[in-house]
Structure formats: C-alpha cells, structure tokens
Amino acid sequence: MTLYPIEAGNFKLDGGAMFGVVPKTIWNRTNPADANNMIDIAATCLLVEDGDRLILIDTGMGDKQSEKFFGYYYMWGDDNIDKSLKKHGFHRDDITDVFMTHLHFDHCGGSIQWNKDRTGYEPAFKNATFWSNKEHWEWATKPNAREKASFLKENILPMQESGQLRFVERTGEHFQDTSELGFGILYVDGHTDKQMIPHINYKGKKLVFMADLLPTAGHLPLPFVMGYDTRPLITLSEKEKFLKKAAAEDYYLFLEHDAHNEIVSVQDTEKGVRLKEVHTFNELFN
Template sequence: MKLYPIETGNFKLDGGAMFGVVPKSLWSRTNPADSNNMIDIAATSLLIEDGDKLILIDTGLGNKQSDKFFSYYYRWGNHSLDKSLKQYGFHRDDITDVFMTHLHFDHCGGSVQWNKDRTGYEPAFKNAKFWTNKEHWDWAINPNDREKASFLKENLLPMQESGQLCFLEREKRREFYKQLNFEVLFVDGHTDKQMIPIISYKGKTLVFAADLLPTAGHVPLPFVMGYDTRPLLTLKEKKAFLQQAADEDYYLFLEHDAHNEIINLKHTEKGVRHNQTFTFNQLFN
C-alpha cells in the first residue's frame, strides 16, 4: 500500500462559522482571520494505491459551480486535483473507488463535472465506484433546511444516474475492509452518518479526520463548528475520539487545515491537546 496527499484546492470560510460559540479572541490564536473574518481552509484528499485499487478519499469542491458560488469561498493558491494526481503519475481515469466521508459540496463537489457540451453533468471519475452509505444518502437528497445549501443535487444525482453509486452498509464493514483495506468510524454530530477512514500504514494509524476535526485549532473540546447539526453529539463523539487518539498515538490527517497537514495529540491537565505537527513526507518517507 502507498498513500499520497492530493491537494484539490484551497478556499476560505468565515472564522465564526468554523468555531461556533467560541470567541474570536480564542480561535484566532490558531486560525487567524483576514479583514473579512475569513480563515484559510484546505481541501486535501488522500489517495490510496493498494494492489489493483486506486482509492480517492473525498474530492474537494470541484470547478463546475458558478462564479457567484465561488465568490463566497475566496479560492486561493494554484492547487488542483488533476495537477496533484499527475504529480504522482496518475490520472482521474485510473481511480477505481471514490470514498466520500460525507456529501457536503466541499467534500464531494469534485466527484461530478460538466459533460462535454455543458448541457448536463457526469461523474468526474468514469471508471470508479462512488462510496457513501444509504442513511447519509437519504439525508442528503432530502436535506433539512439547515444543510440544504451544502447538499447540491448536481453533486449527487449524476453518481446515482450513472449506476456508479455504492452504499457501505454499517453492519458489513468487515466485508468493506476486505475490499478497500481500511476501517470506518461512523459519527453523527456534524451530519448524519459521516464516515471517518482509519488506515494502518507503515506501522502507524492514520485517521482521515474530515469534519470530525477540521483543523488543529479544533482540538479543544468546546471548539465545535457552527455548521454541525448536533453540536452536543459532536462533543460526545469528539471527546471519545480524542481520548482514543491520544491513548493510541493516532496521526490525524487534517483535510481542512491549510497549515497543519498531520498532527498527533497528548494528554494535558486541560484535556487532550495538539502535540506535534508533521508533513506527510516527514512522517512516512
């Protein structure tokens, strides 16, 4: 097995929304805001090369939305999914499986693209299976008013219409592990049935933290996103996860942190805290 970080493109989000009820005087110490109160956000995917499988975890925002849509998110930098794949000698047509932690547009927008004449949409990975779970799919295609702006039908329905959509059944995770060779933790605080990949790699446990832990600045327990649909449940899930991650020395791959690629944790008198930051190459090369 080989792993590769895939930079799909950076953007910005409102710092207050990213930290909920936590005052700016606290969260800005780790995630400084610009004059518009926006903070740097990454959308870093993870590519797993394992035998004849080439598995991409999450796909970023994509590029098919309107200029007006992207004007809200202040894209910055020159990263793209295709350039990042090419860096490692791959093309999107090589991808066999796309695993989506959840179906918010910044995690699955790159899964679907315009067709050639821009009259409709098509899967952006023509040879891949697209993995979600039935409970989260139903949650996404019948969105509640709070999340409606995050679940976009143009990101979802083309995967189903193509016949490439697959559902991971929670009770059959062992069978899934045999197929794709990583474990999955289900969490419900951010959105219903978000899936967190847990990967054993080169003697270490690497967790693709997705929106359970967006950035290193979110490690303190009360630092919960305003986007979470069930913040009290997030607190419970996060507490259990942080304890286990510190106890077992997990390495956390931070999908949304533009400045801390991978971190580990430690126990302190104030609770679990950020310990060290690593680049992917420092840790695994």
C-alpha cells in the same frame, strides 16, 4: 499499500462559522482571520494505492459551480486534483474508487463535472465506483432546511444516475474494523448524519482521515465545534471519545481542512487532549 496526499484546492470560510460559540479573540490565535473575518481552509484529499485499486478519499469542491458561488469562498492558490494526481504519476481515469466521507459540496463536488456540451452532469472519474452509505445518502437526498445549501443535487444525484454508486456494507454500530475499501470506518453523527471517518494502518502507524470531525488543529479543544454542525452536543461527545483514544493509541490525524498543519498527533493533558506534534506527510512516511 501506498498513500498520497492530494490537494483539491484552497478556499476561505468565515472564522465565526468555523468555531461556533468560541470567541474570535480565542480562535484567532490558532486560525488567524483576514480583514473579512475569513480563515484559510484546505481541501486535502487522500489517495490510497492498494494492489490494483486506486481509492480517492473525498474530492473537494470541483470547478463546475458558478462564478457567484465561488465568490463566496475566496479560492486561493493554484492546487487542483489533476495537478496533484499528475505529480504522483496518476490521472483521474486511473481512479477505481471514490470514497466520500460525506456529501457536503466541499467534500464531494469534485466527483461530478459538466458533460462535454454543458447540458448536464457526469462523473468526473469515469472508471470509478462512488462510495457512500445508505443512511447518509437518504439524509443528503432529502435534506433538512439547515443543510440544504450544502447538499447540492448536481453533486449527488449524477452518481446514482450513472450507475456508479455503491453503499458501504456497514458492520458495527459506530466502528467497523474493515470495509470493502480495505480500511476501518468510524461513523459519527454530530456534523452530519453518518459521516464516515477512515482509519488506515500504514507503515506501522494508524492514520485517521479526519474530514469534519476535526477540521483543523485549532479545533482540538472540545467546545471548539463548527457552527455548521447539526448536532453540536453529539459532536462534543464524539470528539471526546475519539481524541482520548487517539492520544492513548498514538493515532496520526490527517487534517483535510487545515491549510497549515498536514498531520498532527495528540496527547492527554490536565486541560484535556491537546496538540502533541505537527507532522508533514513526507516526514512521517518517506
């Protein structure tokens, strides 16, 4: 098995929304805001090369939305999936599987693109199987009013219409040791229903793709929960349980949304689980 970080593009989000009830004077220390109160956010995906399979975990926003839509998110930098794949010697047509941690637009938007004449949509990875889970799919395709703006039908329905959608066969209530993709999955419900957090054993280390359970290193303290989370008290409980295990078992946490900290390790302290070290992918695995 070989892993590759894949940069899907950087954007900005409102710092207050990203940290919920935590005052700006506190979160601004770790995630400094600009004049518009926006903070840097990444969309760093992960490519898993395992035998003859190339599994891409999440796909970022993509580029099919309107100029007005992207105007809300202050895109910055020149990273995109195609450039990042090419850097590692791959093309999007090589991808055999796309695993979506959940179906919010900033995690799955890049899975679908305009068709050639822009009359409709088609999979952006024509040879890939798209993976979700049945419970989350139901949640996303019949969205509640709060999440409706995050579950965009043009990002989701074409996967099913193409015949390329499959659901992970779930085993275990909260954690399954392995899956059809070859890695373990933790199911969490605080951010959105049945978000999937991949756990990958790689070169003697446990690497966990954090998605929106832990968006940035600045979210390590338990009360630092996004305003976007649908069930913040459940997030609190899920974070506490996960972080204690991560500290005890020396997990390495791959931060999808942290534009400045690629991977972190954590430790238990008198104040709870806190940052231990910041790592780069190359430093850990090359």
